Amino acid sequence: MEDVEAELFPRQRAQIAPGAAHVPDWLDPDAQRELLAACREWARPPAGLRTVRTPGGGTMTARQVCLGWHWYPYAYARTVVDGDGTPVKPFPSWLGDLGRRAVADALGPEAAAGAAYDIALINFYDGDARMGMHRDGDERSDAPVVSLSLGDTCVFRFGNTETRARPYTDVELRGGDLFVFGGPSRLAYHGVPRVHPGTAPPALGLTGRLNITLRVSGF
Numbered sequence: 169m170e171d172v173e174a175e176l177f178p179r180q181r182a183q184i185a186p187g188a189a190h191v192p193d194w195l196d197p198d199a200q201r202e203l204l205a206a207c208r209e210w211a212r213p214p215a216g217l218r219t220v221r222t223p224g225g226g227t228m229t230a231r232q233v234c235l236g237w238h239w240y241p242y243a244y245a246r247t248v249v250d251g252d253g254t255p256v257k258p259f260p261s262w263l264g265d266l267g268r269r270a271v272a273d274a275l276g277p278e279a280a281a282g283a284a285y286d287i288a289l290i291n292f293y294d295g296d297a298r299m300g301m302h303r304d305g306d307e308r309s310d311a312p313v314v315s316l317s318l319g320d321t322c323v324f325r326f327g328n329t330e331t332r333a334r335p336y337t338d339v340e341l342r343g344g345d346l347f348v349f350g351g352p353s354r355l356a357y358h359g360v361p362r363v364h365p366g367t368a369p370p371a372l373g374l375t376g377r378l379n380i381t382l383r384v385s386g387f
Contacts, residue, residue, distance in 0.1 A: 178192070178193070179192035179193065180192070181274075182339075184326050184337050184339060184347075184349075185326065185328075185337070185349070185352075185353045185356065186351060186352045186353060187275065187312070187349060187350045187351030187352050187353040187354065188326060188347070188348070188349035188350075188353040188356065189274040189275055189347070189348050189349075190339050190341075190345065190346070190347050191270075191273060191274050191345065191346040191347075191348075192342065192344075192345050193342075193344045193345065194270065194273070194316075194344060194345060194346035195316060195318075195343075195344040195345075195346070196344070197344075197369070197371065197372070199344075200318055200343060200344050200369075200372055201372065203316065203318060203380065204318055204319075204372060204373075204374055204378065206260075207233075207290055207318070207378055207380065210233050210235060210257055210290060211233050211290070211292070213252065214248075214252055214254035215233070215234075215238070215247075215248045215251070215252065215254045215255065215256055215257050216233055217231050217232065217233045217292060218231060218232060218233065218248070218250075218251045218252075219231055220232050220240070220241065220250070221241075221250060222241050223241055228299070229293075229296060229297040229298050229299075230291040230292060230293045230297045230298070230299055230360075230379075231291070231292045231297075232289060232290065232291050232292070233257070233290045234248075234256055234257070234287070234288065234289055234290070235256065235257050235258065235259045235260070235263070235287070235288035235290070236256065236257075236258065236259030236286045236287045236288060236385070237256060237259075237286065237287045237385055237387070238256040239287070239289055239306065242306050243306060244287075244306060244307075244385065244387070259285070259286050259287065259288060263285065263288060263382065264284065264285040264286065264382075266314075266316075266382075267283065267285040267314045267382040268280040268283055268285065270314045270316070270346050270348060270382075271283060271311075271312050271314060271348055271350070273346070274312075274346060274347075274348035275312060275348055275350060275351075279312055279350055279351070280312075282311075283311040283312070283384055284311075284384055285311075285314070285382045285383065285384055286383075286384060286385050287307070287382065287383040287384070287385050288380060288381065288382055288383075289380075289381045289383070290378060290379070290380050290381075291378070291379045291381070292376060292377070292378055293320070293322065293360065293363045293376055293377040293378075293379070294363075294365075294375075294376045295320070295363055295365030295366075295376070296363075297360075297363060297376075297377075298359075298360055298361060298362070298363075299359045299360040300332075300359050301325065301327060301332035301336075301357045301358065301359040302332075302357060302358070302359060303329075303355050303356070303357055303358075304354075304355070304381075304383060305355055307383055307384065307385050307386055307387075308385065308386030308387060309383075309384040309385060309386030310350070310354050311350065311383070311384035311386075312348050312349060312350025312351070312354065313348065313349050313350065313354065313381060313382070313383055314346070314348050314381065314382040314383075315341075315346070315347040315348070315349075315379060315380070315381050315382075316345075316346055316379070316380040316381075316382075317341045317342065317343055317344065317345045317346075317347075317377065317378070317379055318343050318344070318368075318372070318374060318377065318378040318379075318380070319343050319368040319372065319374040319375075319376055319377040319378055320343070320363050320364055320365060320366070320367045320368045320374075320376055320377040321340060321341065321342045321343070321363075321364045321367040321368075321377075322340075322341050322360050322362065322363045322364065322377055322379075323338050323339075323340060323341075323360065323361050323362040323363075323364075324338070324339045324340075324341045324347065324358065324359075324360055325337070325338050325339075325358060325359050325360070325361055326338075326339060326347075326349070326353075326356060326358045327356055327357040327358060327359075328356060328357065329352070329353070329355050329356050329357070331357070332357045336357070338361075342367070343368055343369055343372065343374075343377075360379075363376075363377050
């Protein structure tokens, strides 16, 4: 009964840390379907969805495709240097517009001023995928990072700028949710310790979770 009662009330936006905000249900169902259709096209080869291998020989459990600049541990390139070697797919201008609108809504218009988004990292999580605590520190810009969620619900762990350990806050991110972090939280450690399989909206037609992360390279 408690869960039913909780769902009677809309989830509220929240400031998780200075410069870090969670905005539930930011993407409506139509916008989610449109973004999912775009992700499916981007995931096709060449320069499509790949398994990321770390310098130590391990692999990330979330698979990834990049737009604009290709990220590999721990640098950027214009080609898929750790995959099929083809040029990275272009970053569409409408995605940059979406990123600036997200920042303005979450943190205020001043935080979005001059942010020329030119990188998208799209991670696909199946039910067993995880993402360890890390910082988004390979860019030369301190513009806020925009994170959009589609599909399955996950636990998003948002920490501090000094260590992968506590203090951190666990946030439930559902499909359609927005999370933005910039300012004093721009280099905070964060990760995904758990995905809840089968929690995606049935009408979306997605099994698993997609996370679309937008960044400004500063290159």
